Amino acid sequence: MMKSEIRIPRFDAYERVMHWMAALSFLYATLTGLAVWSPKLYWLAGVFGGGFVIRGTHPWSGVIFSAVIGWMFARWAKTMGLDSDDKVWLTKMDKYITHQHGALPESGRFNAGQKMLFWSQVVTALLLFASGIVMWFPEWMPRSLRLIAIAMHPLAAIGSISGIIVHIYMGTAAVPHSMRAMLRGWVVPEWARFHHPKWYRQWRDSTNIR
Numbered sequence: 001m002m003k004s005e006i007r008i009p010r011f012d013a014y015e016r017v018m019h020w021m022a023a024l025s026f027l028y029a030t031l032t033g034l035a036v037w038s039p040k041l042y043w044l045a046g047v048f049g050g051g052f053v054i055r056g057t058h059p060w061s062g063v064i065f066s067a068v069i070g071w072m073f074a075r076w077a078k079t080m081g082l083d084s085d086d087k088v089w090l091t092k093m094d095k096y097i098t099h100q101h102g103a104l105p106e107s108g109r110f111n112a113g114q115k116m117l118f119w120s121q122v123v124t125a126l127l128l129f130a131s132g133i134v135m136w137f138p139e140w141m142p143r144s145l146r147l148i149a150i151a152m153h154p155l156a157a158i159g160s161i162s163g164i165i166v167h168i169y170m171g172t173a174a175v176p177h178s179m180r181a182m183l184r185g186w187v188v189p190e191w192a193r194f195h196h197p198k199w200y201r202q203w204r205d206s207t208n209i210r
């Protein structure tokens with residue numbers, strides 16, 4: 001087989017559906033959340049059917065997002081644990097940013113930066129869900145909890161949105177061909193060897209393809 005015809009499976013159909021459900025529910029919850037958060041951004045409400053509509057749909061999109069992150073956790077938590085190479089990688093993150101990949105320990109299926117994105121999204125999703133539930137049913141909650149929730153919800157949202165802005169930049173402009181992995185499910189060996197050498201070797205050792 002010609003090398004360029006080789007396709008390494010990266011994300012199966014369940015993972016891709018899961019990921020794009022996370023992306024869609026995240027974008028909807030973010031844009032409608034920004035609309036109810038700041039009067040300057042209230043114009044966004046018009047895009048989604050008006051203030052009355054998004055007051056009803058925003059919390060539900062948050063519930064869907066949280067459920068999908070729960071699914072992601074069940075599916076990927078094991079893979080996202082940091083090994084000793086990842087810990088060294090994190091201390092040398094500047095080398096990644098300045099494209100000195102050779103100075104970094106080799107990555108497995110996900111690099112340590114991707115793993116940190118995963119964990120930060122799990123934590124912020126939990127905070128958003130908990131504070132969101134408190135604000136959804138204020139009449140059942142003590143005042144102190146309501147005040148904590150009002151402060152926590154936008155702070156967790158800012159953390160989550162900042163992470164996803166970096167993630168979108170990495171997945172589109174910064175690391176070419178990543179989108180193919182998430183859209184079509186596969187990558188070419190050159191991509192895998194460069195970005196995820198340990199994962200590439202595992203795949204190579206499990207097949208006869210060289």
Ligand code: HEM
Pocket residue numbers: 010019022023024026027110113114115117118121164167168171172178179180181182
């Ligand atoms: C909205 C636009 C988004 C785009 C364009 C995008 C793009 C991508 C791409 C291309 C990958 C594959 C990276 C690889 O093969 O190594 C990926 C992986 C992943 N995405 Fe997204 N994504 C988006 C939103 C999200 C959201 C909202 C979440 C969760 C809150 C998320 C969580 C993840 C995780 C945990 C991975 C695996 C690890 C990683 O690559 O960081 N993504 N995404």
